[in-house]
Amino acid sequence: MQNPDTPAISGNSGPNGQWFTSSTSRQWWFDSGARALDFAYTGAMGDNPAWEKLHSPSDFAQWLEGRFEASDGTVSERDLTDARGLREAIATIASALSVNETPDLKQVDVINLFAATPDVPPRLAGGGMKAGRTTVRTSQALSSMAREAVFLFGAEQHERIRECAADDCALVFYDESRSNNRRWCSMQRCGNRAKVRSHRARNAAR
Template identity: 40%
Template sequence: MILRTFKGRAFRFDPGALCLELLLTSDPGGLPWSLETLREPADLVRWAGESRLPDGPRLSVDATDLDRAHELRGALWRMTIARARGEELAPHDTDVVNAAAAEAPLVPAMTSGGERTWAAAGATGTAMLSVVARDAVDLFTGPYAHRIRVCEAHNCALHFVDTSRPGRRRWCAMGRCGNRNKVRAHRARLTGPGDAGE
């Protein structure tokens, strides 16, 4: 997904899972800013179009779906933070995910051109959230469950799943936090410990 910094600079960020893309619509709370992009049902439709979900018929989303999205997103935030810290998941949060996953999901379909889409019948916000929740079940119970990370930059709160072969990804995006850290480390090496007072 394409994200923007507070200064408006665009950068590409791939959290590695659909369920983690939902986190990009808010912050985890307790931060000095408030990021909320799901304010009305149309915002959830827009997010679905920008996410890694395949293109498909327009979703039918109502206020109840928006409330469910907020509840699912809150549970996913808490689960992601807990997993990144190596902590157990809270039963209430897994109950929220399981309830959403139990709903009928979007029905996969194929176009005559061989492209993946979903069937128009049942293309609701509830069905889309079921797909997101099922992705969360796969992530949090799968082989990468122990690789859910938070970016190591001191001023970044982005979470991702590390799918790299060595499992040592540290940054949300190399073009953003990774490069800034490299520049900082390079400058520190150039100035050296004895140059600080000069």
């Protein structure tokens, strides 16, 4: 569910979240709460080499098509280099904010530079004229994710950037819930394990 205070992301965005593979080869679903954080988790965040998804321009093109329905599917080597730079900036700042540290100013500049470029313009469906491009270029997609990061990391929202409460998990997410009380990267993963440990502790106490 999207936070009602979150601005609509243009470009017909797809759903948040993606499948991860653990160090024990188990697959599980992680919803970071935001497309920009999903992007960071294509390889810049986390310590599992299997999470790296952007090995080539075609890999990035495929990822974009899952997040921007109108993506034109064209990604160059330069685009991939730019994407990795923005991805690192988002990952670095999100990690810092999740533990109440001050973001790296150079990485802030990187996000601001991408956010200053043209993003995906909003379009109202139903018109007879085709004004502007109907497809999303890679540079526009990067700008849209940078602008989302500006919102997420801003003064009014950055406290919702959190690290999973499990002692053995450092995954970072944006809490988009109305109650602002999300604790776990996934209820099916860390949340469930916490419940099991709590249940065993209660039984032992009895």
